[in-house]
Amino acid sequence: MQFLRCVSQISRNGGRLFLSRQLDSFLIANSSHLLGDSTHKVFNRRETYSWSFSALHGFKQQIHHQSSSLIEEPLDPFSLVADELSLLANRLRAMVVAEVPKLASAAEYFFKMGVEGKRFRPTVLLLMATALNVHIHEPMPNGVGDTLGAELRTRQQCIAEITEMIHVASLLHDDVLDDADTRRGIGSLNFVMGNKVAVLAGDFLLSRACVALASLKNTEVVSLLATVVEHLVTGETMQMTSTSEQRCSMDHYMQKTYYKTASLISNSCKAIALLAGQTTEVAMLAFEYGKNLGLAFQLIDDVLDFTGTSASLGKGSLSDIRHGIVTAPILFAIEEFPQLLAVVQQGFDKPENVDIALEYLGKSRGIQRTRELAAKHASLAAAAIDSLPETDDEEVRRSRRALVDLTQRVITRNK
Amino acid sequence: MQFLRGLSPISRSGLRLFLSRQLYPFPVANSSQLLGDSTQKVFNRRETYSWSLVDSHGFKQQIHHQSSFLSEEPLDPFSLVADELSLVANRLRAMLVSEVPKLASAAEYFFKMGVEGKRLRPTVLLLMATALNVHIPEQIVGDTLAAELRTRQQCIAEITEMIHVASLLHDDVLDDAETRRSISSLNFVMGNKVAVLAGDFLLSRACVAVASLKNTEVVSLLAIAVEHLVTGETMQMTCTSEQRCSMEYYMKKTYYKTASLISNSCKAIALLAGQTTEVATLAFEYGKNLGLAFQLIDDVLDFTGTFASLGKGSLSDIRHVIPDVISE
Numbered sequence: 001m002q003f004l005r006c007v008s009q010i011s012r013n014g015g016r017l018f019l020s021r022q023l024d025s026f027l028i029a030n031s032s033h034l035l036g037d038s039t040h041k042v043f044n045r046r047e048t049y050s051w052s053f054s055a056l057h058g059f060k061q062q063i064h065h066q067s068s069s070l071i072e073e074p075l076d077p078f079s080l081v082a083d084e085l086s087l088l089a090n091r092l093r094a095m096v097v098a099e100v101p102k103l104a105s106a107a108e109y110f111f112k113m114g115v116e117g118k119r120f121r122p123t124v125l126l127l128m129a130t131a132l133n134v135h136i137h138e139p140m141p142n143g144v145g146d147t148l149g150a151e152l153r154t155r156q157q158c159i160a161e162i163t164e165m166i167h168v169a170s171l172l173h174d175d176v177l178d179d180a181d182t183r184r185g186i187g188s189l190n191f192v193m194g195n196k197v198a199v200l201a202g203d204f205l206l207s208r209a210c211v212a213l214a215s216l217k218n219t220e221v222v223s224l225l226a227t228v229v230e231h232l233v234t235g236e237t238m239q240m241t242s243t244s245e246q247r248c249s250m251d252h253y254m255q256k257t258y259y260k261t262a263s264l265i266s267n268s269c270k271a272i273a274l275l276a277g278q279t280t281e282v283a284m285l286a287f288e289y290g291k292n293l294g295l296a297f298q299l300i301d302d303v304l305d306f307t308g309t310s311a312s313l314g315k316g317s318l319s320d321i322r323h324g325i326v327t328a329p330i331l332f333a334i335e336e337f338p339q340l341l342a343v344v345q346q347g348f349d350k351p352e353n354v355d356i357a358l359e360y361l362g363k364s365r366g367i368q369r370t371r372e373l374a375a376k377h378a379s380l381a382a383a384a385i386d387s388l389p390e391t392d393d394e395e396v397r398r399s400r401r402a403l404v405d406l407t408q409r410v411i412t413r414n415k
Numbered sequence: 416m417q418f419l420r421g422l423s424p425i426s427r428s429g430l431r432l433f434l435s436r437q438l439y440p441f442p443v444a445n446s447s448q449l450l451g452d453s454t455q456k457v458f459n460r461r462e463t464y465s466w467s468l469v470d471s472h473g474f475k476q477q478i479h480h481q482s483s484f485l486s487e488e489p490l491d492p493f494s495l496v497a498d499e500l501s502l503v504a505n506r507l508r509a510m511l512v513s514e515v516p517k518l519a520s521a522a523e524y525f526f527k528m529g530v531e532g533k534r535l536r537p538t539v540l541l542l543m544a545t546a547l548n549v550h551i552p553e554q555i556v557g558d559t560l561a562a563e564l565r566t567r568q569q570c571i572a573e574i575t576e577m578i579h580v581a582s583l584l585h586d587d588v589l590d591d592a593e594t595r596r597s598i599s600s601l602n603f604v605m606g607n608k609v610a611v612l613a614g615d616f617l618l619s620r621a622c623v624a625v626a627s628l629k630n631t632e633v634v635s636l637l638a639i640a641v642e643h644l645v646t647g648e649t650m651q652m653t654c655t656s657e658q659r660c661s662m663e664y665y666m667k668k669t670y671y672k673t674a675s676l677i678s679n680s681c682k683a684i685a686l687l688a689g690q691t692t693e694v695a696t697l698a699f700e701y702g703k704n705l706g707l708a709f710q711l712i713d714d715v716l717d718f719t720g721t722f723a724s725l726g727k728g729s730l731s732d733i734r735h736v737i738p739d740v741i742s743e
Contacts, residue, residue: 102653103646173615177608196589196652199611203585203645206615210622210638217631226622233616234515240608241517 077402077409081126084157088122092161095208102193106201109189110168121167121265122160124293124406128269128286129156130399132276134391155216155275162209162225163268169205170232172198177236178323220274224267235259239325244345247326248334254295261301262294285384289403292381297410299374302327303367306358308415321357324348328373330357333366371411378407493534496541499569503537507573510620517605521613522620524601525580532596536579536677537572539705543681543698544568547688567628567687574621574637575680581617582644584610589648632686636679647671666707673713674706 096108133149174180175188176198182188190198206229213222238246238256246252269290273283305320306329320327324347334340340360343353361367382404391397493500508526513519525532544565586592587600588610594600602610618641625634650658650668658664681702685695717732 103649173611177611195607197649199585199589200645200649200652203614203618204642204649206618207638207642207645211635211642214631214635214638219626219629219631219634222626222631222634223623226619226626229619229622230616233612233619234513234518237513237515237518237609237612237616240612241515 075398075402075405077127077406078123080399080402081123084126085119085122088126088157088160088164089119091157092164095161095212096165096205102197103201103204106189106193106197106204109192109201110171110184119164120297121163121268124265124290124403125156125160125163125268125272127399127402127406128272128289129153129276131385131388131396131403132273132278132282132286133393133396133399134278134389152276156272158212158216159221159225159268159271159275162212163264165205165209165212166225166229166232167264169202169209170229170236172202172205174236176202177240216275218275221271224271224274228264228267231259231263235261235263248331248341248344250328250331253326253328253331257295257298258291261298262291265294265297266290282388285387289381289384292377292379292384293407293410296374296377296381296407299328299370299377300411300413302329303370303374304414306361306367318354318358321348321354328370329361329366331366332369333357333361333364336364336366374411378411381407492542493538496538499541500534500537503541503569503572503576504534506569507576510573510577510624511617513616517609518613518616521601521605521609522616524604524613525583525596526576534576535709536575536680539677539702540568540572540575540680540684543684543701544688547685547690547694547698549690564688568684570624570628571633571680571683571687574624575676577617577621577624578637578641578644579676581614581621582641582648584614584617586648588614589652628687630687633683636683636686640676640679643671643675647673647675669707669710670703673710674703677706678702 093108097104171183172189175183176190176195180188180190188198189201209225213225216222235256235258238252238259242252242256266287267290270283270287273286278286302320305317305327308317321330326344330340330344334344337360340357343356343360346353348354348357385400385403388400504526508523511519511522511526513522548561583595584601587595588602588607591602592600593603600610601613621637625637628634647668647670650664650671654664654668678699679702682695682699685698690698714732717730
């Protein structure tokens, strides 16, 4: 272990805790004093932060890191890229214009102001683009460098746009498949405009994504993102068609979760690296970051489906289990209480089974172990960033810190 | 008008009509004599072929062209490429393997033996590939390279079929269709969800295959074809009553829904062969006009054909008009 992970402090009212990054032993002594025994607990349950934290709600989060020699300004990953995100959102809206009005309004349904979602994926990708902005070629005259740099940036922004289109296309189709009524706090597109238009709009977004991909003139990138679409479909089908044995298998669950959630982020991170002309090793690190971040994200999502509130998620809580989807907390609970297995295999059409399962879950360490697993993946993600080639560029370093920070936010959020 | 277009008479039992391609003055007289007044009518209604043509039903069609000085053997375009089509079909089935059994069986539903349809598109593309096999002098195209090129062009044929079937799967979901190609539709057998997913799966496999060709212009062309398919379908679903009665709107929609895929994949074949822009555009024009002609006759047959021959109820177009309209 080379250095202590910075723990990101999350507070709504501004209570702050400064932790240090280990760069010399003085600081180690200093920080372990501060952290004490809480280090472990931080990753298990939000509620056991024993110093003055308030629970996290809401979009803006404050993070504080302290390097060896200077106290850096609070870092908010989302605000680092906020302007660029607006630019992207506008370009995206322009890209889904269609000559058929109904198709256009269907396609842009989820890109309208206020319903773009957390825009988590584009944020990750833009930060990754900066984090990999390591000059690997001979220094060029400023003018040339700037133009090429700007061109590269535009291409990387394009990856972010494409990723959002693929993501929303899959949401549109999933809502049709699930007969969902709401999404992101508003009526789902299929609910508002019918299944047919929703299916077509999804296809349209996919085809626009393909056209945009083609314009990047990089077939490896096309390959990566085409594989993502395939994974999304495979993951969804795995969920729909699994046997009761598979549904109770952690391996099957993790594979499905990779396909459904992590593959998109991991492969688009890798695409960002490839566009930047990075080596295979660096591209793999970017991939690993995205993969572990995505897995951590989904594991916490599964937890929140049990512990969160419907107002905060935009969908009913317990929706997974009510749809017969068995997630990590339940799988862990089954390990402790084999009797739960029979209940799960019976299915959850009977509401009583939901109650029974919840009872077992409460008695078990299912929630805690899921959080632990999420924390492990978050750690792996942060480690990938820390393994990137050294750089002196402050902007690059700030983006990398932001990426590491995100790994913490992902596991400590409550919506 | 530079030359008379070769007409393709359609006969089931082998009655043939030889028409000539105008290259010299002599044969023109011959063909116009043969064609007589029926030239006009050929393009209107199949039934008015006044010479002894038997109505065509089924797969095999005979086309005969007579060049200026030799009679060539009767030519069956489909048998010219039959072996290659089998190869393409097998590779296609291999490409649809998935770790999820249900997805695999859904995806290959329309690629099974006996239900692959007329396979018009792959036939056109394979013929086009050979038709453009003109040796460009500067390139010394050895056997290996030629074989490689052929494989890549076959890949275009596979990709095109995947895109086509994906659109059929989604269209059947959208139309609540119960049959397709004389068997039950996939959505009827396995449900809408699986059908939507299978369509997405085919599309994604097509994208991966296109990417493997490492030619971004080709990627572009086929991506646009997919976009056109969607746009065309939406045009059909959401038109105003005014648009529904516009020939221009109809032709545009027809281009998007039917001709775009063939035209763009023909162009892709040309590009892979390293042809010039001019030649690529000619390939495009062939595909486009063939596709439009195909659809126009399809429309005719929907009125005049029979259930047994088309595998779908006749008059299905017009019966779907009212429910499909979303009032504006």
